[in-house]
Amino acid sequence: MKKLLLTVFAVFILVNLNAQEFRIVKGGVTDSLPVSAVPGESYALYVPRDYTPEKEWPIVFVFDPQGRGANTANLFRWAAEDQQYIIASSNIKLKEKPIDTIINTATSMMNEVLQTFPVDLELVYTAGMGEGAQVGSALPLIYKNMAGVLAVGNSFVNPNYLDKNHPYMFIGVAGNKDYMVYEMEDYLRFYDDLDFPTDIYYFDGKEDEWPNGPVISNALTGFTLEAIKKGKRPRDEEFIQRLFENEMEYAETLRRTREYYAAYQKLDRMQEKYEDFGFEESIEDKKKEIKKTSNYRSQKNDFRQAVAFEREQQREYEYLLGSDILSANFENIGWWAYQVDELEKLKKGEAEAKSNMAYRLLGYLDFVTKREFDEIMKSSAPVDIKIFISVLRTAIAKDDPEAYFKIISLATLDGDQETALLYLEDLLKTGYSDMESLYNIEGALELQFTPEYNAIVKKYLGESKFFNEKVN
Template identity: 75%
Template sequence: MAVFAMSNLNAQEYRITKGGVTDSLPIPGEPDETYALYTPRDYTPDKEWPIIFTFDPLGRGNKTASLFRLGAENQKYLIASSNIDLKAKPIDSIIKIATAMMNGVLQTLPIDASQVYTAGMGEGAQVSSALAHIYRNMAGVMAIGNSFINQAYIDKNNPYMFIGLAGKKDYMIYEIEDYVRFYDDMDFPTDVYYFDGKENEWPSAQVVSNAMTGFTLEAIKSGKRKSDPVFIQNLFENEMAYAETLRRTREYYSAYEKLDRMGEKYEDFKFEDVIDDKKKEIKGSSGYRSQRNNFKQAISFEREQQREYEHLLKADIMTANFQNIGWWAYQVDELEKLKTGGGDAKSNMAYRLLGYLDFVSKREFDNIVNSKDPIDIKIFVSVLRTAINKNDPEAYLKIISLASADGDQETALLYLEDLLKTGFTDMDALYNIEGALDLVFTREYNELIKKYLGESKFFN
């Protein structure tokens, strides 16, 4: 691979690999913060380039830049991918570091200021969306699984493209659709993509590349990029190939919906007849109608179920209705079964409902355990969490803490064993539970730990 030298604002020189990812480049003014950079194989400093700044929740800059590599190489983008751990820092600090990264790159590399984009997943999608409120010349945002809007900072006279992506198993799929509708109402250019994935997952490189064509085609339409018929034809054929893959794997409804969105996306480039012919072919497939009906039925049921879950969960928490814990566990078990035995539409719905239950119960848990609510409410919401998410150690530890403080060692020991059955092995956490000092010195407590972990701190 060819390399070239890049000097940052502090006159430090770094060797950058063309056609590859160069990691751990320092962010000016932010000690210990870095980013990864991808440049296409034909990169030259003699021209200005479009750029996408990407944000992963865990700061996996190298991996994220590599994910965008396919689209960046084919569509000629630079990718600057943050190594900021978004889960470990407050939002004001994150925005400060992200802004410093953007400014450093924009002042160091030959960037086309009219083609600056951001992209992110989960918390990274929120950061990428927020940056559009700060950088007034933003050309587009790609938000995967989440987003952020502050209407006070959105300028209707300075629109940017919003591309929403959501996993078919992600309960945030409807939130993404709401964000797209918001931007549609603002008359901003939009696009939406669905992929086979859950919350907190990136789509495949092919899906990312297809989504990037939204930025590219919009830039061509607005005159920011040269209109090259051969280049546009290649973009179109790549997306058609993806739709054909869906058809060949008998995902007829997904293929049809993909083509339907392509019709809008490519409407200015005279591909209508090709798309319409393929849509007619798919619509005539034997499985299309049943898949469409199953999808619509699942969506209708799911939305009603979400509303019911939210209402019942809050009612049970308010009354600390321990008798209904079994009902919630039953709901989870039934959804788990549906994940593998209900067909694609119902399976995806089950994943989304489980994700939604996990999200709502965790939200209520976090609010209540840190509040001044009575101890029975706190114990109930903690027990409820273990019924909905059997692998959440925080809920088990909280029950042990609360039960011990309340003098109920039997309940504390019961949930200690349930926690250990999940495979929990953090010995330090087990011996540093708030309010459980007397319990951890008991023989029963230590014998349970030794039974599952092979050793204990006391009574060995």
């Protein structure tokens, strides 16, 4: 019985935070640990099963746009256990706070963790996705000894503040369906030009998505191997062999699922990554094997053709969008809607390169039209231009209520109730069901009291705020 109790207690450690004792689970995620300097903010923590305070550990600070600290820490769990990292994952909801508040909270969290846990201060890393990647890649400006940044789908780079005397490793991770994939490659070239160590990974995903655990684990091996090369982690040949075999297994999975070109690209990146560890020959043999497969060359050609077409489409979209906005050309809204429909068809096609390209182009159209929408709404542009970009947004992002609200507001203020009612119904056809917001649209108060407005709301939601039985 005594031995059993000792085993149970061994899975926990007690730490002192803010003059309070907290129980930390070893080999599991402990959530809601407070950031004492910023009341109301917290983070989740993962420490490996064999964690001990008697040695110093590498650490990764993780930032998720929605502040899903525990969920995100679990994504890093496999890598943390296998490669011996502590994971501190923020619960900051990045989309709801100004950037200066976010950086202040993130810095406070980092300082408190570094002061509380036995961390190797030369092996401090950040990781983030989307807005979280921007936060993570900005923190080396504050913490000068940062060893590396893992950025998923986005990054922050300011050449004026980058300290070239304190180089760190930059690992980019991009979804094959994410329109930001080329931006990530540009970030990589930027760091390559500065002679910072770099690496890049691709996964089957789109914008605002984390890759799965195996992809994250493979990416983190870049930090691990770089630390070994620099003598900051012990050179354990058995450990290095295991990391190599895990990555080779991932490449083999791509090959077995007939993603030959993706498997070749993966091996090509591995060749540089493992060049100092004696695996060059086995990687080269596997690359030759894949090149002999019948579909490798066709997949390679499909990929290159899709990329060339995509870049041309992006340039055309940018030019035509600017031209249509300046002239408020409502006649061309149908052309933009047709582009979206055609890309939606391509998304569902069997040709993977074209399907991924369609995902990226749709994401790109959403991005550029939202950017223009936000800028125009803040400006003193004429009402017809504001209505045009709003109508265009409903053609590009059919389920986004923001543009519908703006059309209802602008059309009402312009005395065009017919257009306002038309777009109210179009919004409700998308499945939108927040009745309270339908009665809080700026500038549409008088319209919201009309029988016509309430009849449409009742038709789709079953009730309305000011509906009465006399309404037909």
